[in-house]
Amino acid sequence: MLADLPPTDAAVLEERGWIAAGRWTLQPDTATSAVQTKRGCAEFDKALSGDPARQGAMLSQLICAKNQGDDLIWTDVKPADAILVLRQALTQLHMTRFSPAIARDAALLKVHLLGRLGDAVCYAGDRPAALGPYRAQEAVVRAWLIAIDRHQARQSAIAAPLASGA
Numbered sequence: 001m002l003a004d005l006p007p008t009d010a011a012v013l014e015e016r017g018w019i020a021a022g023r024w025t026l027q028p029d030t031a032t033s034a035v036q037t038k039r040g041c042a043e044f045d046k047a048l049s050g051d052p053a054r055q056g057a058m059l060s061q062l063i064c065a066k067n068q069g070d071d072l073i074w075t076d077v078k079p080a081d082a083i084l085v086l087r088q089a090l091t092q093l094h095m096t097r098f099s100p101a102i103a104r105d106a107a108l109l110k111v112h113l114l115g116r117l118g119d120a121v122c123y124a125g126d127r128p129a130a131l132g133p134y135r136a137q138e139a140v141v142r143a144w145l146i147a148i149d150r151h152q153a154r155q156s157a158i159a160a161p162l163a164s165g166a
Helices: 010-026 031-050 055-074 079-095 100-123 127-164
Strands: none
Touching (some): 010 031, 010 055, 031 055, 055 100, 079 100
16 A cells, blocks of 8 residues: 555655645545645655656646646636746746656646636636637647647558558
């Protein structure tokens, strides 16, 4: 059991953080969700103090920031406060080079952060400015779709001669 493992091990602390952060999804838009986010962040902070290069914990802290932004928008109804949290998380995300093993998760987080930032700006009262983050979010998704199409075209080009017996 996780509770039986050393409480100072960075991997154990990161996993405990994920458990708390995962519970946030079960209690969105409630006061309890903010508590779960804080618990998760505290465990990720401990994991990073033991292993500062632990990229899973770094990414997880940014996910907690996204959750905090979400809570500020929808639970606390403080979208202006969420703008700062979400912008800081996006800046940190852009400054961090993630390993290929979690780069996809980081890219997905970027899409979520941009969407939440658009929501925060919109609900803070500046609907025209909200289009910036929403358009940036759309651009990321479009770039992925183009990359997927290119990959599938390459796979088809490789498979076609094999299928024809050439």
